[in-house]
Amino acid sequence: MSCLEKQKTVAIIINTSWNIYNFRLGLLCALQRKGYRVVAIAPVDRYSAKLSAYDIEHHAITMNNKGTNPFEDIKLFFSYVKILRHLSPDVILSYTIKPNIYATWAAGVLKIPVIANISGLGTVFLNDSFSSKVARFLYRVAL
Secondary structure, eight states, X not given: OOSSOOOOEEEEEOXXXXXXXXXXXXXXXXXXXXXXXXXXXXXXXXXXXXXXXTTOEEEEOOOXXXXXXXXXXXXXXXXXXXXXXXXXXXXEEEEXXXXXIIIHHHHHHHTOOEEEEOOTTOGGGTOOOHHHHHHHHHHHHHO
């Protein structure tokens, strides 16, 4: 047993490692300087390995970013539950639609706080297609 305080963990969940590396790296480095352990959860791409150069743990998840198959999305939800249960982060930062919805639901099951971010105007709110209506409903339930 240690007398040291457990390092708090922040998990960032986005639909691509490219997005994390190109748009959130400064935030993650600032969190590390404040003493947080930072983990990234995203599909593997060529930027996943680049995160490790900044001591950011990458945890791969399979996600069809543009897909609308409900069975794939249910599988994604359970994948988030499994990863988040294993990592047990203190807080989650989520970006992009699928992480905002499915990771938030998974975090709710595990009682992990989430800061969901909708970048820009959120195209799902700008049109009235069937898929946008479904996405707005899922956002309403998740958030």
